Amino acid sequence: MKLYQQLVLFMLAATVLPLALVGFLVLSRAEQALAERISTEQRALATATAEGVAAELMETVDAVARVAELIDWQSADEEEARGALSLLYNQSTALSAVLRLDAEGRLQGQPIFQAEGGGEHPAFDPRQVERLARAVPVQPLRHGGKGEAALGQAYSLGDGGMAAVAVAVKLGQGEGASFALAEIVFRDLEDLLRRRAEGMLGRMDLVDGAGRILASSSAEHRLQSLEEAIAQRLRQGGDKAAQSFRVGDPVLRVSAARVPEGLGFHVVLSVAEEDALAPVRSLRRTVLMSIGGALLVLLALGGLFTRRINRRLSDVVAGAEAFGRGELDRRVKVEGGDELSALATTFNHMGAELETARARLMRWNDDLRLRVDEALADLRTAQAQLVETQKLAAVGQLGAGVAHELNNPLAGILGYVQLMLMSRPDSDPDLDMLRKIEGSAKRCKEITQNLLRFSQQRERTDLRAVDLNTVVRDALTLTENQVQAEGISLALELAPQGVRVMADSGQTSQAILALVSNARTAMQKSPTKTLTVRTGERDGRGFFEVEDTGKGISPEHRPRIFEPFFTTKDVWSNVGLGLSVTYRVVTEAGGSIDVRSEPGKGSCFTVWLTKA
Numbered sequence: 001m002k003l004y005q006q007l008v009l010f011m012l013a014a015t016v017l018p019l020a021l022v023g024f025l026v027l028s029r030a031e032q033a034l035a036e037r038i039s040t041e042q043r044a045l046a047t048a049t050a051e052g053v054a055a056e057l058m059e060t061v062d063a064v065a066r067v068a069e070l071i072d073w074q075s076a077d078e079e080e081a082r083g084a085l086s087l088l089y090n091q092s093t094a095l096s097a098v099l100r101l102d103a104e105g106r107l108q109g110q111p112i113f114q115a116e117g118g119g120e121h122p123a124f125d126p127r128q129v130e131r132l133a134r135a136v137p138v139q140p141l142r143h144g145g146k147g148e149a150a151l152g153q154a155y156s157l158g159d160g161g162m163a164a165v166a167v168a169v170k171l172g173q174g175e176g177a178s179f180a181l182a183e184i185v186f187r188d189l190e191d192l193l194r195r196r197a198e199g200m201l202g203r204m205d206l207v208d209g210a211g212r213i214l215a216s217s218s219a220e221h222r223l224q225s226l227e228e229a230i231a232q233r234l235r236q237g238g239d240k241a242a243q244s245f246r247v248g249d250p251v252l253r254v255s256a257a258r259v260p261e262g263l264g265f266h267v268v269l270s271v272a273e274e275d276a277l278a279p280v281r282s283l284r285r286t287v288l289m290s291i292g293g294a295l296l297v298l299l300a301l302g303g304l305f306t307r308r309i310n311r312r313l314s315d316v317v318a319g320a321e322a323f324g325r326g327e328l329d330r331r332v333k334v335e336g337g338d339e340l341s342a343l344a345t346t347f348n349h350m351g352a353e354l355e356t357a358r359a360r361l362m363r364w365n366d367d368l369r370l371r372v373d374e375a376l377a378d379l380r381t382a383q384a385q386l387v388e389t390q391k392l393a394a395v396g397q398l399g400a401g402v403a404h405e406l407n408n409p410l411a412g413i414l415g416y417v418q419l420m421l422m423s424r425p426d427s428d429p430d431l432d433m434l435r436k437i438e439g440s441a442k443r444c445k446e447i448t449q450n451l452l453r454f455s456q457q458r459e460r461t462d463l464r465a466v467d468l469n470t471v472v473r474d475a476l477t478l479t480e481n482q483v484q485a486e487g488i489s490l491a492l493e494l495a496p497q498g499v500r501v502m503a504d505s506g507q508t509s510q511a512i513l514a515l516v517s518n519a520r521t522a523m524q525k526s527p528t529k530t531l532t533v534r535t536g537e538r539d540g541r542g543f544f545e546v547e548d549t550g551k552g553i554s555p556e557h558r559p560r561i562f563e564p565f566f567t568t569k570d571v572w573s574n575v576g577l578g579l580s581v582t583y584r585v586v587t588e589a590g591g592s593i594d595v596r597s598e599p600g601k602g603s604c605f606t607v608w609l610t611k612a
Contacts (some may be wrong), residue, residue: 003155006323035273038253042254042255042271043257045204045269047257049196052196053192053263054260054261057189060091060094060184061151061167063225064088064091064167064169064180067087068146070172073100075482081100085111088180089182093187094187095183096157097113100171100178100181101178102434103178107129113218132183136151136152136167141179145173146170146173146177149170151165152166153165154208156223161224162222163215164184165183167182186214190206201275202272203217203218205221205268206259206265207231207266208265230268233256240258241258242255242258250272250274252270252272253271256272274479301455306574316332316344319331319332319333319347323351325598328354328358329351329503332347332348333390399587407445411445417438418439421438463502464505465502466501466505467499468501469535472533474509475509475513476490476492478509479513486520487529488524492534493534497530499535499536501541501542502610502611504585504588504589507589508589510585511581511585511586512533514581515582516546518578519603521550522551522602523551526602532547532548537611539610542609543608545605545606545607546604546605547603547605548602548603549601550600550603552600552602552604553597553603562579562582582605586609589610590607591608591609593606
């Protein structure tokens with residue numbers, strides 16, 4: 001690790017990391033305190049709003065009840081009763097309808113409904129009267145006294161999308177007294193929620209026990225269902241006056257307060273936590289940027305400091321590099337008396353000792369080189385003899401025998417067939433068969449000629465421009481029958497334009513046959529036997545590949561596959577010189593061999609040759 005990197009790590013460990021740790025700890029506590037403060041303020045606001053909602057509703061109910069108690073309903077005629085209903089209607093702007101029912105629940109007189117745009121309207125919808133009559137439980141009031149009131153369940157108005165609640169007031173004594181029904185619309189309550197939610201990031205809702213939003217500071221949420229997670233927490237909270245909790249994803253911070261007077265409503269205040277804690281998180285980003293800026297400043301200062309040290313170390317480094325290049329007479333300039341000066345002195349002593357040792361090694365190397373050259377010459381001679389002996393014994397004998405035994409009979413057969421072809425007219429029915437015989441004889445003669453070319457020995461490699469496609473085809477004619485007899489599928493993928501390389505045609509054929517023989521042996525026990533031979537060119541060089549689906553080469557054997565006499569064949573054959581001969585042929589042609597193999601999946605030998 002470089003000095004500059006060590007300095008950076010030291011600065012991180014000594015300054016930046018503690019600063020970041022303390023900063024994040026402080027910010028975490030600040031975020032926790034802010035969250036607690038938000039929850040406290042939310043609960044207080046929800047509680048105050050719940051009390052305001054109760055006061056608003058009960059004020060309207062009490063006003064209606066007080067006026068109803070002062071009127072003598074039994075002695076009032078129809079006009080006076082309607083005036084009394086109008087008086088009840090005018091007790092609050094939240095009232096949208098007032099009507100009178102007898103003890104049997106039948107409508108008495110003309111109801112008063114709010115007209116569109118405000119004011120009274122004499123017309124009414126019987127369905128509205130029926131809805132209002134069903135909304136109030138008048139049974140508990142039958143045994144009560146005059147002026148007693150009861151609230152019903154909240155419901156939604158069909159037009160306008162507002163919620164409302166009905167209130168019933170008993171207008172006399174005894175079970176035969178009539179009732180006044182009034183409809184209280186939550187318009188004023190929604191205005192109250194909107195005023196209380198001003199300047200707040202979230203929204204404020206008035207919900208009933210079923211989780212339905214009766215009024216909201218955001219009108220689009222009115223009469224919708226509350227989020228299920230929030231409604232479930234409200235049900236779990238039971239009769240708690242106020243509570244705060246976190247729900248949902250993204251997270252909402254929610255505070256809820258029960259509306260007093262037993263109305264069964266809750267005021268729910270919900271704020272997205274991301275918005276509520278935005279100031280602290282903005283501060284966190286600011287701290288991160290500050291820490292990053294401090295780190296950059298420290299890195300700049302560290303760079304200046306290490307640059308000063310590097311200037312003194314440069315001479316020592318240059319001397320060490322000179323020693324590495326073998327310039328052992330180089331000496332480092334010594335200045336001062338600090339540790340760097342001691343290091344320079346040590347380098348100078350080391351250079352003097354190395355220079356003396358190198359002189360001795362050079363003398364030893366000269367003697368060793370002579371002995372190694374002699375041993376290498378003997379080894380090359382022995383290796384050449386082994387290769388030539390194996391080639392002559394295996395292929396030369398076969399090629400010469402086939403040539404001498406088959407060439408003369410084939411020449412006779414070919415001659416007689418050609419004479420018969422010349423003597424037969426074009427209409428002769430045997431003409432096609434004779435032409436097939438002529439083609440087969442020429443094919444056999446071509447094979448024997450390839451064997452003769454292959455078995456020819458040369459004292460030195462004769463590199464010429466040859467077509468790899470032609471060499472591959474000629475070589476495969478010698479082994480194609482054996483490949484097919486062993487059940488191996490042969491696939492030729494030759495370059496369409498041909499590939500011309502610098503090589504010895506006979507030796508290259510020998511290398512191809514050695515690789516094919518090696519592949520055949522490797523696929524003896526394989527369930528799928530496919531031999532692929534392809535040619536092509538890439539990166540300015542020509543190549544041919546022999547790929548099989550045999551047993552593959554294990555990693556521990558791969559470094560030794562080109563060694564003479566080394567073999568891993570299950571069935572022993574010849575002396576393990578096939579790949580060794582291939583390697584010699586390729587290297588003498590100035591090429592190289594790449595091997596890809598995976599145990600159980602086959603091998604691929606790629607021979608690279610110089611393009612002509």
